[in-house]
Amino acid sequence: MNKVIYGVTLLLLSSHGMAAGFDCQKAATKVEKLICSDSALSQLDEDMGIAYRNKRASLYGVKRQQYLVKQRNWLKQVRNKCQTSKCLIKVYQARIWEINGQKAPLPNFRITKGQGYTVCEAFLKVLNRTPREELKSCGLPNLTDSGFEAVKFTEVPADQTLKMDRKYYNLRNFKVPYEKVKAQRANRYQLGFYRIYTGVLTIDGKQEPVIQVTQPSASCYMLPKGDYFTYANAFRDNWMTLSDEKKLAFAKNAGVFKGYTSTDVNLTKRSLGSGELVQFRGGSYSIYISRLRSKNTTNDWTGKNRVALYEFDKKIGKKAHFERKKRCDYWYNY
Known part of the structure; x- marks a missing residue:
């Protein structure tokens, strides 16, 4: 599997919103390896990355920076503390719903x-x-x-x-x-x-x-x-x-x-x-x-x-x- 881990790339975002790609072949932590080895988790990671970027697109200045900090904190304090796939699924779903403002899939x-x-x-x-x-x-x-x-x-x-x-x-x-x-x-x-x-x-x-x-x-x-x-x-x-x-x-x-x-x-x-x-x-x-x-x-x-x-x-x-x-x-x- 050669897939970009969006959650990890978000952690590497600079204050200008730039991101560095992260290859699954270079996954180092347990969380990264869990995401890369599970297709459902990989999809959730991608969905969360999409939700994040869509929301970020409408933000500027201080609000954009605050949103970036909030996402980094979520990665460190919530996602990266998970030890199982079940935990990751739960926190990813909660974060996606929080960003999108609804549980149902977004329209196109x-x-x-x-x-x-x-x-x-x-x-x-x-x-x-x-x-x-x-x-x-x-x-x-x-x-x-x-x-x-x-x-x-x-x-x-x-x-x-x-x-x-x-x-x-x-x-x-x-x-x-x-x-x-x-x-x-x-x-x-x-x-x-x-x-x-x-x-x-x-x-x-x-x-x-x-x-x-x-x-x-x-x-x-x-x-x-x-x-x-x-x-x-x-x-x-x-x-x-x-x-x-x-x-x-x-x-x-x-x-x-x-x-x-x-x-x-x-x-x-x-x-x-x-x-x-x-x-x-x-x-x-x-x-x-x-x-x-x-x-x-x-x-x-x-x-x-x-x-x-x-x-x-x-x-x-x-x-x-x-x-x-x-x-x-x-x-x-x-």
Whole structure:
């Protein structure tokens, strides 16, 4: 068995929350050996580590440090005094229940921003009925009977593709002049690498036309659990060597990246960004699904799904533009 003992690594946490890995092959104490030799205890140790990190994620400053001290004290004064598996099971279960605030298993996701808002609570139900393996960075979860509907888009006819693409390209304010990339983009549209659509969003009670362009992207790949930077760098380097045809084949399973812009030139360019678009009770929202990638403690965070729901609004005045503001944030509990 080659398993990280989360309880022991927590004991090694610094004041900044960094952790050192501890291999079961190096287990030294009786408690460590008991955990490593018993699959039930190993699972409890992992469950407790997950519960600890989830709770710690919402704490900052003094509260975070106090929580760290409390966990260290539990390890020293409670867990490490056990001499039997029965004792360890009992104290682990008690600690997990104490951290989670309930005996029943936690749902997949919990709200970290937007508690009490109807749209946030409604989308939480969608997330918690969706198996984690079905979540994609580029794709929607099952919205059936949820109150959410995917925004409908219509593909632009072939004879209008490049005309609309030029408009999209200029609105997005890409730095390279369109004429220099026109031939490549035309070839990619012919291949199906790029596809362009038109649709309508409801923003500030009004119907607003938008252009959507889709394409395969490395960002649609959900990295496996482990050292994020190792996986990400290797995948990025490999992605750059792939032909358009291979990238397109990849997208059949991973989905495609979707970029948007408004067709109203009076609104700020690049105003809509990217993501999955949905309608809910007359409002338009953008869904962003990712795995945390910016934390230093990659072993703690890699493989953890994070979901955010952004609401579109329109400011009034001479500088009228679409504003995308975060309405809901969700954290994956396991």
